[in-house]
Amino acid sequence: MSTTQTDTRVVSPLLRIAPTGMYARRARMLVERSVLVSRKMWLIILSGFFEPLFYLLAFQVGFGKLVETVQGPGGQTMSYVAFVAPALLASSAMNGAVYDSTFNIFFKMRYQRLYEGVLATPLGPLDIAMGEISWALVRGVLYAVAFFAVVSGMGLVTSPWALLMVPVAILIAFAFAAIGMAATTWIRSTTDFGLIQLVLIPMFLFSTTFFPLSVFPGAVQVIIQIFPLYHGVELMRGLATGVLDPSMLGHLAYLVVLAVVGMLVAARRLRVLLLR
């Protein structure tokens, strides 16, 4: 009987705090669904790879000629393109995840009413949150690997530590997919998406993506350090150049907390909205 089956399995402490009915351990079925759907939209998915590539090109042939070298994380001199490339990987991981977890989730929740159908099966809100966020991760992995290949091919990474940029890209995607999905549950109409852009654009521009934190006055530096993307960029840049620092553990912790909290909030909100 299924009764005993569920009780004997080991449940991680994180999932044990979720109320009963939140999680049926079948989040992967939502990923399966996304894979099926994605076959029809491969072009859109492919386009996500070109976005950071175009940026990189712009810097290689454009800005790189004006600003040739900058001071890297360890005080060393490095080419501007090499300075920006890791940050572009971080922000493309963010953009892909946010797109997937905001517009797409909103459409599925409000117009397609997909999750109402899903919740009539044994699946619970946490299955949905985990399944949808995982799919954002799968996409994130594909982009990260492709971009990493290009960047290393261009000789822009100088350290074996750079291999860790791929898992970090996944963590960034996870964190942004989770908070993106959580935020989407509060969105009432498509006009509210303007608010998300209002947060994303300054975050993209100022999270030390294009210039180091030291150019900002002290008070602004504090604000920048609240941006999740800042932590992603710093991690990426450190790994790309092989300049490691204990503060990187702090960046890592920030993103992990964001990912977990975002996912739990998203699941809880789905329950409040759909299981009334």
Next chain:
Amino acid sequence: MTTVGDGVLVQANGLVKRFGEFTAVGGIDVAVRKGEAFGFLGPNGAGKSSTMRMVACVSPRTEGELSVLGMDPDRDGPRIRARLGVVPQLDNLDTELTVRQNLQVYGRYFGLSRATVRAKATELMEFAQLSERADDEVEPLSGGMKRRLTIARSLVNDPELLLLDEPTTGLDPQARHLLWDKLYRLKQQGVTLIITTHFMDEAEQLCDRLVVMDHSRIVAEGAPSALIKQYSTREVLELRFNPGEQQDALDNGVADLVERIEVLPDRLLLYTENGESTLETAHAKGIRPLSSLVRRSTLEDVFLRLTGRSLVD
């Protein structure tokens, strides 16, 4: 109290659902037995859908007791849902998938293997007469086809209990009859059905037993024929008059001919055991209607008597 032992699949005692101040379901007692087709009848806003959502384990109850398949929805929601089929009031098919994929993916949500869902999808498309549209998108399908697909989807896990919330609302008569036919077949296979509807003919056709809900409560319960017997007469005599003459007939004592009469703006409804003989008596009394119609009482007469003729919402 009844338990699953005696074949009761759904048992509610004093079941209440409130949304803030608003009471959607105000304390109802229901028992649905294995193998029967049970109906919730009532006007819009009577609490039918809220009740269905609680039984479907997607809406926690506010008060009272509820047992579905012998389990408590609050504790065993996923385990109960694994054995239910749900046809929601509004189709929520996966519009990004094809007809076949809709069935397969839904089966996967129930944990069925890929091979099982492949076979199941083929079988269900056959059942729902959708095999020719197997690889089409869902959006261009007609309303009736979408409804059939939704019903097919609800059967993917071979449910013991099928919940249908207004299954034929918005469909044309052909599509409705086709759906009824499908539901008959399911019933014959031993699937227990719970149906909400505000179509009286649907309830009469499909339901072995039903409750009439009004203003969040149950106002009557029984088999359709028993309800007609209890709340109406065998026949109804409808009399139409020239404008202005209806009042004359009333003054002439037409109401004394029967136990109950209903005065509508355009006609009189006389509830009687024998319509023809009542009509003769009326003629003998000198009452001259423009036209007359003798018909059998229907569930609609019961419904309107119990829930009134005024609009609820």
